[in-house]
Amino acid sequence: MMDIQAIHQRIKEKAQSVEWIEIISIAVFGSVARQEDNANFDLDLLIVANGIPQKKIHRITDIVNIKRILDLDLPVDILLVSKEECEANFRNRNPLYLNIAFDAKIIYDTGFLIRLTEETREYIGLNHIRRGVNSWSFPVKDRIATLL
Secondary structure (H helix, E strand, C coil): CCCHHHHHHHHHHHHCCCCCCEEEEEEEECCCCCCCCCCCCCEEEEEEEECCCCCHHHHHHHHHHHHHHHCCCCCEEEEEECHHHHHHHHHCCCHHHHHHHHHCEEEEECCHHHHHHHHHHHHHHHCCCEECCCCEECCCCCCCCCCC
């Protein structure tokens, strides 16, 4: 397995060179965060930032430039989102963000992401939401509308 701590440190150091947007949080998620041995891994990064284009298609240039600055010499997938999008995905119980709440390794944060992940883990516990191997189970009563 790769030296994940060295990668985290490199990301934290190199991310300071990203000056055209304001980075709020960076987290590693997915198989690397779960420390699963996988020869075909890629590094999944959640980057929460201010100053990014509203349309996701217009973020491609930012993502490419961030990858270039990080220069990690390994496959990297970046999920670049605004604070509002990130918060909405956690509050709407998006399964990817539920996984992030449990698995992610936060490597840079202004307090924003740690607060959201803690709130999400607490909500999951209080509402008896269960995690399966590749899914989430939400308890609902038969034929009764239920907010997740």
